[in-house]
Amino acid sequence: MIELAPSILSADFARLGEQVRAASEGGASVIHVDIMDGHFVPNLTIGPPVVRSLRKITELPLDCHLMIENPDEFIPVFAEAGADWISVHQEASRHLNRSLHLVKSHDCQAGVVINPATPVDTLSEVLDIVDYVLVMSVNPGFGGQKFIPGAVHKIRQLAQIRSQRALNYRIEVDGGVALDTVGDVVRAGAEILVAGNAVFGAGDPRRNAEGLLKAATEAAMVKV
Numbered sequence: 001m002i003e004l005a006p007s008i009l010s011a012d013f014a015r016l017g018e019q020v021r022a023a024s025e026g027g028a029s030v031i032h033v034d035i036m037d038g039h040f041v042p043n044l045t046i047g048p049p050v051v052r053s054l055r056k057i058t059e060l061p062l063d064c065h066l067m068i069e070n071p072d073e074f075i076p077v078f079a080e081a082g083a084d085w086i087s088v089h090q091e092a093s094r095h096l097n098r099s100l101h102l103v104k105s106h107d108c109q110a111g112v113v114i115n116p117a118t119p120v121d122t123l124s125e126v127l128d129i130v131d132y133v134l135v136m137s138v139n140p141g142f143g144g145q146k147f148i149p150g151a152v153h154k155i156r157q158l159a160q161i162r163s164q165r166a167l168n169y170r171i172e173v174d175g176g177v178a179l180d181t182v183g184d185v186v187r188a189g190a191e192i193l194v195a196g197n198a199v200f201g202a203g204d205p206r207r208n209a210e211g212l213l214k215a216a217t218e219a220a221m222v223k224v
Contacts, residue, residue: 005030010196026209037068041141048081055082079106087111138175147176159189183219
């Protein structure tokens with residue numbers, strides 16, 4: 001099943017509730033929330049209060065992507081604020097196994113994230129723990145960046161490993177996902193599509209979401 005997870009990083013925060021509702025009307029089934037601390041990535045975004053506010057306006061799962069140092073300190077706080085899914089970076093977690101179990105202990109789905117320069121094989125010891133793997137197809141920190149094609153190979157690798165090891169994690173992709181790239185990532189095996197600029201950048205978020213989801217669904221039907 002293909003799911004669209006619009007990233008509010010590209011939304012108009014003055015109209016956040018309205019834009020989230022519009023995207024959900026267009027078929028979005030998850031809301032992606034980028035948490036950046038200005039240390040792990042060169043940008044500073046939002047914290048638990050915005051997650052708490054989002055929880056009041058949507059029943060969709062809130063997918064909190066922690067691009068922060070010392071994620072273990074904040075996992076309980078975001079879970080309490082209303083996060084349903086919490087993902088941590090392989091590069092930011094000194095004890096990745098412990099961090100993922102901490103997420104699960106707060107009744108959230110646990111995800112692991114890898115940056116463009118991080119090989120898939122660094123995840124071999126945690127793939128039996130995670131609910132999803134998030135492949136970054138841009139260097140994290142800012143929206144509107146160009147898709148890095150090497151992500152397609154990583155998605156394909158993760159799909160093959162999942163099959164070979166009989167695992168159940170889902171594959172998420174984030175960065176530069178738009179009408180011209182969505183087909184490639186879906187055919188490679190991505191199932192959860194994070195899109196910010198393509199949904200909220202210009203025009204009607206509902207129509208943008210509908211168009212992207214339609215293209216993704218069509219690509220899934222010819223997946224090789």
